[in-house]
Amino acid sequence: MARWWCISHRTVIVTAFLMFMVFLTINPVKSQPQANLLITGCSQINATNLPNFFGNLNETFRDLRNKLSNNNSYFATSEQTRNSEPVYAMAQCRNYMSTRDCLSCFDSADTFIRACAAANGARAVLDGCFLRYESNSFYDQTTLPGNVGLCGNRTSSRQSVFETAVDGLLSNLSIATPKINGFYAAVTAPVSGTNTSTAYAIAQCAETVTRDGCKDCLAVAYANIRSCATDVTDGRAVDSGCFMRYSASAFFSNNKSTDITSFLRDDDSSNKGAIIGGVGGGVGFLIFLLVVVVLLWIRRSKRTSPGDGLYGATELQSPKDYSYSDLKKATKDFSEGNKLGEGGFGDVYKGIVKDGNIVAVKKLALGSSTAKDNFESEVRVISNVHHRNLIRLLGCCSKGPELLLVLEYMENGSLETYLYGEKRGTLSWKQRCDIIFGTARGLAYLHEQYHVTIIHRDIKPSNILLDNEYQPKIADFGLARLLPEDQTHISTRFAGTLGYTAPEYAIHGQLSEKVDTYSFGIVVLEIVSGKKCTDVPDESAGEQYLLEHAWNLYETRMHLKLVDETLDPSKYNEEDVKKVIEIALMCTQSPVSVRPTMSEVVMLLSDRSRVQNPPTRQNANLANIRIQVDNSTSTTFSMSNADATITELTGR
Known part of the structure; x- marks a missing residue:
């Protein structure tokens, strides 16, 4: 009896195996790893309240898994918004998958996405599923840079x-x-x-x-x-x-x-x-x-203009080595008609290179003893940083009579032109907000998301360029310095533009990333007001320097008097404007420790309801520094050769 059972059992097994093989022949499905990871992406901004963040993240992921498991669904969303770290999450499996395979893929995506640690947004795309979370609702998004x-x-x-x-x-x-x-x-x-x-x-x-x-x-x-x-x-x-x-x-x-x-x-x-x-x-x-x-056009475009990745990262490419003769021809022998602007270390020209692309060619002034150092610094820094709000270095030329940088061309030129130049008054409030936010994101990347801390040292409107959609890109990295990982600041000779420079750096040479934060705050005040921070006021008429004027208006709750008169009041929200001004003033506070980091600034700009701790003007000497600029001098210089004065004033 037992022997018969064993034979019959083996027969059943063999028969089932043969039937399974026949099924595969009729309906072949080659086994493929549905948990094969295709793409991961992490936000460049970290959550600030980690207990709240991880609590919300874990809750949304549990909810997503339950919905995929219990509802026999291939798609689910979940959100937790009860505290300061909201989390919106989405999961989706391919409809050909079983519930078991879907959950297995989801678990793999969960593992991959956790590598983003405290990032306030991330996604993982696998062959069989997709998982994403953000601090804001994204459920209606379709295409983003990085596709x-x-x-x-x-x-x-x-x-x-x-x-x-x-x-x-x-x-x-x-x-x-x-x-x-x-x-x-x-x-x-x-x-x-x-x-x-x-x-x-x-x-x-x-x-x-x-x-x-x-x-x-x-x-x-x-x-x-x-x-x-x-x-x-x-x-x-x-x-x-x-x-x-x-x-x-x-x-x-x-x-x-x-x-x-x-x-x-x-x-x-x-x-x-x-x-x-x-x-x-x-x-x-x-x-x-x-x-x-x-x-062919698409492939060439991908080679010459890689798109922004999710959260801003772009494809890395080495700068091209251009010949001097090619760039001279591209710019029509550096003609005045092709000149885009003038900088402290050289002029910039529009050029059309051999492949038909429009570029900006920066010619460094060899008369400057620091030209070669600035050239090498800019090439070293820009060639390795890639972000949608940072100018991209396409190539360079160091073998001709002049040092040349080839940069991506920005159709709308510098922000300076739109604030107090020939195009003054043409920017809407929304465009100004986008420029403020994009500049903040670029600086946050330099300070905190890149593998080393980069301090720009010369943030000002002329170094913020605008593309054809008025999105900002930070340019001119000739003065950039790297901050050693184990140091909070370094002591160095001053170099930058007076009026935009933090007092602790201008007076004592103490350089940290908060120097850029200060400059950013000044630029924001200029964007809001349409006024230049270095304009010498007529004190007999009661005028003040821009920063001092902004603080006085803030302290008397008259923020809105700072707003550029060319802006239509019906086109902006008054409370929104007040919050932006307060964020700008936060960036100019002294001592350095009370200034926010640029990632915190990005967070405040993206959710202005979080601006709860008002900025305060300290009475310390460093907080009462006024910088006066001789109009006959260049605006960009090193302190050793500047024809300018720094006057330290006592408290009012």
Whole structure:
């Protein structure tokens, strides 16, 4: 009896195994690691109240996991906003996954994202799922800087045939998915004449975005991923609100595919039908040529202008070594008509280099004994820092009669022009706030997110450049210094621009990152008021230097008298303006210890309701320093050769 049972049991096992193998033959699904990590990103800002932050983070993650587990759902959101460290979180699995696999992928994403420690925002994108949290709601976001196409490394024997099949799938998915409830679709297509019999593809959007948002996001994803199919048999596109993937290997079962035919038969179908119908004829040939041109343009753009990553980091690239003759030709022999501006260490010219890109060429003044040091400092610093609010170094030239830096071109020039130059009064309050916030983020990166602390030392409106969308980029790193990791400050000879320089540095040469914080505060006051901090007041008429004037208005609760008269009062919120002024004054406080760090400034600017501790003006000598500038001198200099005076005044 026992022997019969054993034989029968083995027979059942063998039969089941054979049936399983037959099933795989009919419906092949190659096992792939759904927990394969594609992208992680961490915010550049840390939470301040860690117990509150981690309590909220853990609670939202538990809630997300419960929703994915109990509701048989592929998508969930959760938020905890009960204290000073709000957390908004989102999780999403691919719809072809089982609940068990979804939870396993979620747990892996949880592990990866915890590496961001106390960052107040982070995301992890895996093959099988997506997990993200932020300190503000992001549920409706679709595309963000940092969207990427990730190409594999396996090739097909007849890549052109495979590419055609994949392009058709991806095109169909980008059209159909936004119209499907749940914003998800998985499709397959046969690939004839290759060793790859079937192409597999999926598209998915976050369920909290709109139909148009999903459509826009997948359009970007399609552009990012389609170039992969020209070389390899698997690719992925990742963005804030959507995900797209294709492969020559099955990563979902055939019974998990979606019939999208009906979603291609509306207003979009006629356009698509015309494209498909003309593939074999002249129209198809023209479209093919157009696609080739677009792909080449996209690839060149990626090489020359890498996009900002999530939270500001960008792709690292080494600066190019330009020849002097090429840059001389690009700037029309450094003609006056191409001059963009003049700086303390040289002039800047607009140029068009050989590849057609517009650049800014900075020519350092060789007459200065510090020119070579400034050149080497700027190349060393800028070539290794990459952030959306920092100017990017494209290349340099040190082998000609002059030292040249090639920088990205900023269409709208310097902030100085818009505050008290020829374009004064053209910036709206929102644009001014964006400039303030972007500059703060750039400084926070230099001080706290880069692997060493970089002190700029010359923050002022002429060193803040604006791109075509009026987003700021900090420029001119010739005076930048590195702060040793084990030191809170260093003692050094003063170098910078009087009026923007912190008193402890101007008088005693004590340099720390709080020197940049002080300069930032002065710049914010200039942005709010449209006035220059170094303008000499007419004391007989009761005028004061800008900083002193701002403190007096603040202490008498008359903040709004500081606001630039060119701004329309109906276009800004008075309380909002008051908070910005208070943040600026916080940055100019003495002693140094009471000034906020730039990451704290970013936090205060992003949530101005947190500005609860009002700034105070101290009576210490360092707090009552007035810097007077001789109008005949250059505004950027080293103290040893400056034709200026620093007067230390007693308390009023």
